[in-house]
Amino acid sequence: MEFTITSETPDIVPTTGFEKIINFFNKKLDINNPVGIQEIVDETGLSWSYIKKVLEKLLKEEYCGYHFEKVGNSWVSWKDREHIIKKLDNTCGRFLK
Secondary structure, three states, rough: OOOOOOOOOOOOOOOOHHHHHHHHHHHHHHOOOOOEEEHHHHHHHOHHHHHHHHHHHHOOOOEOOOEEEEEEOEEEEEEEOOOOEEEOOOHHHHHOO
């Protein structure tokens, strides 16, 4: 099942761990407000290792507006736009370079 990130109505409850993480970033996390993985664990109820795996997957798949990096002995993540979205391949923005 492929999940498309959209603005969902508040009545829809996420069913997968991936959806819970995306909803945390899109709905609860403020722009440029870094959080540690532990805060995501506390909010979503998912395991630390699962969240780290999903966040690394988002990095690998080049989601836009999303950052995840190691700072000291911990991992932090933040968004720099209202919603994180999957990188769009066919846009005119690719011609700007």
